[in-house]
Amino acid sequence: MDISSNILLLITSMHEANAELSEKLMETQSALNVAFETIDTVRSHRSVVYKLYTGEEIDNRLYEQTQSQLNVMAAKVIECPVFGSRAERRLLAERLRLLSRYEEKSLATHLVSHGQAIRHLFYACDTAMVTCIGKNQTSLQTYNERWQSVMEAVEALTQYRLSLTTYRAEYKADIQLTLKRGGTLISKIRNFHYREIERPISLDLAIEQLSNSLFKLANKEAIKPAELYLDTTEISQQLISVYHQVITDSLLSLTDQGQFKA
Secondary structure (H helix, E strand, C coil): CCHHHHHHHHHHHHHHHCCCCCHHHHHHHHHHHHHHHHHHHHHHHHHHHHHHHCCCCCCHHHHHHHHHHHHHHHHHHHCCHHHCCHHHHHHHHHHHHHHCCCCCCCHHHHHHHHHHHHHHHHHHHHHHHHHHHCCCHHHHHHHHHHHHHHHHHHHHHHHHHHHHHCCCCCCHHHHHHHHHHHHHHHHHHHHHHHHCCCCCHHHHHHHHHHHHHHHHHHCCCCCCHHHHHHHHHHHHHHHHHHHHHHHHHHHHHHHHCCCCCC
16 A cells, blocks of 8 residues: 555645645644555564564565564654654554564464554554544544544454464364354445445455355365464555554544644
């Protein structure tokens, strides 16, 4: 996802609606750009770590680049006041730096650490958005409801992925847990329409693929954990895109209401 281009389009739209943007809005947009770029970096690093632990061939140069980029983004996060207090930003930055330090841990532990970092980046975005929206109760309520729906789906995705790290085809309990968590994930995403959140076609296709895999699993067809995990890659990307759109819609709504008119 080209976050820079999306932010540029957002700024252009804002300028068309208002002669002058407030300094607060520009600061928020800049920080959100940093957050989404950081999320992309964390996801790239997680992908390489997953391949490393599952015996797949990895690009060592790419691995080193993502390690280095995590530290670069950590420094940028600290310089975004809209993400919270300096202490909160330092804690977030330290989470990112810890990801870049390879340690002998279980795959599940690594996935949890990466998932926590992404969720905390979402929380940082939320802090920035709530501050930006301010006292506009209508916009704030709509944003909060959509934010909650997206975060429930993100949490369901994390729980499903964790079940895959300990999945053993010969254990019925593992299969049942995977089916249950996969079903919860699908349900959370399908519920987006209740909050008037538009689902991209690519997300619907990813959910359909996951449904097919779970159907095979339920019918005792042979399917590897790596295949099930692969189903979640596009879902993860699309959930981030959905939240990005929620943010964009909220900011454009504020402009339409004239909140940022000079």
